[in-house]
Amino acid sequence: MNAPKLELRQGQSLVMTQALQQSIKLLQCNSIELREFVEQALEENPFLAQDDSEAGDTSEAAQETPRTSENDEPREADFSNDESFPSDMQADESWDETASIDADYMRYEHRSGDHSADYDGDDTCGIEDNPSSGVSLREHLLYQLHMDVQDSAKRIIGAQLIDMVDDAGYIKDDLAPLCEMFGVEMPEIEETLALLQNFDPVGICARSLSDCLSLQLREKNRLDPAMQKLLANLNLLGDARFDELQKKCGVDKEDLRQMIAEIRELNPKPGSGFTHEISQTLEPDIFVRRLNDGNWHVELNMGNFPKVMVNKRFYKKVTSETRNKKDKDYLSEQFGTANWLVRALEQRAQTMLKVASELVKQQDAFFRLGVRYMKPMTLKDIAAATGYHESTISRVTNGKYLLCPRGTFELKYFFTSALARIQGGGEDVSSQAVKHFIAEMILKETPDKILLDDDIVELLKERNITVARRTVAKYREAMGIASSPKRKREKQGAL
Numbered sequence: 369m370n371a372p373k374l375e376l377r378q379g380q381s382l383v384m385t386q387a388l389q390q391s392i393k394l395l396q397c398n399s400i401e402l403r404e405f406v407e408q409a410l411e412e413n414p415f416l417a418q419d420d421s422e423a424g425d426t427s428e429a430a431q432e433t434p435r436t437s438e439n440d441e442p443r444e445a446d447f448s449n450d451e452s453f454p455s456d457m458q459a460d461e462s463w464d465e466t467a468s469i470d471a472d473y474m475r476y477e478h479r480s481g482d483h484s485a486d487y488d489g490d491d492t493c494g495i496e497d498n499p500s501s502g503v504s505l506r507e508h509l510l511y512q513l514h515m516d517v518q519d520s521a522k523r524i525i526g527a528q529l530i531d532m533v534d535d536a537g538y539i540k541d542d543l544a545p546l547c548e549m550f551g552v553e554m555p556e557i558e559e560t561l562a563l564l565q566n567f568d569p570v571g572i573c574a575r576s577l578s579d580c581l582s583l584q585l586r587e588k589n590r591l592d593p594a595m596q597k598l599l600a601n602l603n604l605l606g607d608a609r610f611d612e613l614q615k616k617c618g619v620d621k622e623d624l625r626q627m628i629a630e631i632r633e634l635n636p637k638p639g640s641g642f643t644h645e646i647s648q649t650l651e652p653d654i655f656v657r658r659l660n661d662g663n664w665h666v667e668l669n670m671g672n673f674p675k676v677m678v679n680k681r682f683y684k685k686v687t688s689e690t691r692n693k694k695d696k697d698y699l700s701e702q703f704g705t706a707n708w709l710v711r712a713l714e715q716r717a718q719t720m721l722k723v724a725s726e727l728v729k730q731q732d733a734f735f736r737l738g739v740r741y742m743k744p745m746t747l748k749d750i751a752a753a754t755g756y757h758e759s760t761i762s763r764v765t766n767g768k769y770l771l772c773p774r775g776t777f778e779l780k781y782f783f784t785s786a787l788a789r790i791q792g793g794g795e796d797v798s799s800q801a802v803k804h805f806i807a808e809m810i811l812k813e814t815p816d817k818i819l820l821d822d823d824i825v826e827l828l829k830e831r832n833i834t835v836a837r838r839t840v841a842k843y844r845e846a847m848g849i850a851s852s853p854k855r856k857r858e859k860q861g862a863l
Contacts (some may be wrong), residue, residue, distance in 0.1 A: 387708055394716050396763035399651060399672035406674040406713075415683050415706040419675035505537070505642040506530055512567045518846045519803045520784035521739040524777055525550055525560040529573065531650075537572045537639025538580065549775045551738015555811055556804070563848050571638040578602060584634045594619050598627055605631075652771035654724045654779075656735065664735060666725050669771075673717055678706045719756070723764045724779065726753045731782050735772055740804045745783050802833060803843045810849055815859040818852045 397405060410416050503511075509530045517523050528546060532539045539561070546557050564573040570587045574580035578599045585591040585599075594617045598605070604613050605628065614624050635641075655667050683703045690696050727750060733741040747758040747765075754761070765779035784799055806824055813819050819827075821840045828835055844851075850858070 390708075391712055391715070392763070394712050395719065395760065396766060398767035399653060402672070402716075403674055406676060406709075409705075409709055410676065413702050413706050413709075414686075415679055415703050416709065417677050417679055419677045503642075505533065505535075505639050508642065509533065509564070509567055509572065513564070516567075517563060519799070519843075520781060521550075521552075521556075521742060521804060522560045522563065522847070524739055524781045525552070525557060526564055527778065527781065528775060529557075529561055529564055533573060533639065535639055536637040537569070537574070539573050539575060551774070552740060556807065559807065559847065566848065569635070569638040569641060571635060574638075577636055580636060580638065581631060581634050584638075585630070590630060594623070595627060595630075598624075598631070650769060650776065652769045652776050653720065654768070654770040656724075656728055656770055656772035658735075658773065664728050664732070666721070666728050668717055668721050668724075670717075673713065676706075676710060676713065678703070678710055719760070720764055720768065722754050723750060723756070723761060724768075724770065726750050727765075727770075727779060727782055729753075734782070735774065738774070740801060742782065742784060742801070744799065747783060799843070802828065802835065803847055805831065805833070806840060806843055807847055807849065810844075810855070813855075813859075815856065818856040818859070820852050 394402065394405065410418060510527065513523060513526045513530065517526055525546065528549070529539060532541050534540065543554065543557050543561070546552075547554055550557075561573060565579075565583055567573070571580040571584045574583055581599055582591055582596070585595055597617045598613065601613060601616055604610075604616070610621075610624060614621065617624060617627070619627070651669060651672055653669055653672050655665075655669055657665050659665050680703075683699065687696060687699055690699060727745075728735065730745055730749065730753075731743060733743060747761045750756075750761045751758045756764075762780075765783070768779045770777050770779055805828060809819060809824055809827055821837045821844070824840045824844075825835060825837050828840075849855075
């Protein structure tokens with residue numbers, strides 16, 4: 369039997385200090401949450417103050433987006449003296465008289481795939497801290513978009529369509545500008561709209577009252593030819609011209625009365641059931657614009673980055689007049705916290721710029737040619753190029769928006785899976801590109817020649833893309849495209 373003994377062992381472990389947790393929280397905050405966090409820190413910390421220095425020259429990207437004040441304009445920045453985060457929260461006597469973050473103009477120019485924003489950042493990983501809030505109609509629809517639509521191209525188009533939904537739940541704006549914005553044809557926009565119209569609540573994203581009621585009646589399996597004629601003549605119903613309605617619908621008086629009763633049970637404003645909060649104007653975190661030489665210019669919207677400064681002179685004055693040790697410890701802690709916050713905000717800005725720059729570099733084809741040319745890209749790809757952990761990339765891209773000539777997009781929409789081409793066939797192709805090819809093939813099929821899933825597999829092979837039949841079926845179902853027998857019945861019935 370072994371006797372009891374004492375042993376000394378060394379080991380390493382990751383400790384989630386308060387500073388690390390706060391760094392993670394700052395990184396994943398969107399612009400609104402960041403402002404709220406900094407405003408609270410300004411109220412609680414006596415050594416923090418807002419930097420109200422005046423703005424400098426206006427950039428072209430800044431002119432493309434409305435600003436609330438001149439202080440939102442980008443200006444020059446200098447990070448040549450960048451240092452790592454302090455290891456503790458104690459006062460640092462090496463700071464200048466007034467330490468501040470004045471990173472008012474950070475930029476990156478994509479030139480032949482080369483990085484000019486070459487700086488490192490500590491990786492952070494740990495507990496997710498997503499603040500909860502009331503769900504708006506937009507949030508409700510975006511959640512369904514992320515859950516039900518796997519095609520990243522359709523996600524991008526769908527998010528733009530959701531932003532066009534009014535309080536009543538309708539999309540009444542012209543869809544034609546979206547074709548130029550995304551570099552696609554109108555059938556693809558309409559196909560994405562049809563996916564959104566299957567979302568909850570029933571009748572959402574309709575283009576008109578008639579469409580809204582049609583969607584709800586179809587859900588109840590009550591959209592027969594007579595009801596379709598009634599919906600096409602709602603103006604007669606509004607004028608109480610029931611005799612004309614009977615003739616157009618081909619029904620008697622009793623049937624018409626029942627049909628009208630069914631319509632009155634429907635909800636003409638499916639979006640009204642949600643509590644509509646005061647809408648916040650979406651301000652992009654990243655600006656991307658094309659230079660005259662064809663390269664991409666990437667910069668941060670520093671209007672979304674609160675500027676704070678640490679008043680060391682006030683700290684020295686207060687501590688020199690304080691004799692109580694407990695009070696001195698409190699002042700030292702607050703001063704260290706203020707220093708940390710300034711550094712943390714600077715580090716957040718640098719991390720976002722580096723990640724966004726690499727994203728633009730890897731998705732160059734999307735920005736030049738449109739959504740169908742989006743390359744397969746994962747968090748791991750950006751992590752490998754930037755040196756950050758995948759969890760850091762996830763936090764940076766979630767809830768952050770990019771403004772480019774094609775519109776405003778959330779950074780996470782640029783990530784999509786990849787499918788390998790046939791050996792020797794060149795680069796991999798993104799899953800969204802394969803879905804686009806499938807939809808394009810089905811759109812061109814004729815009633816007497818409906819494509820089977822096996823036929824689509826062979827046609828993709830001609831494009832040097834190899835996929836299994838079950839993969840084609842999965843992609844087809846994800847896009848809301850019916851099976852070949854059902855498509856055949858629908859197209860032959862339409863003749």
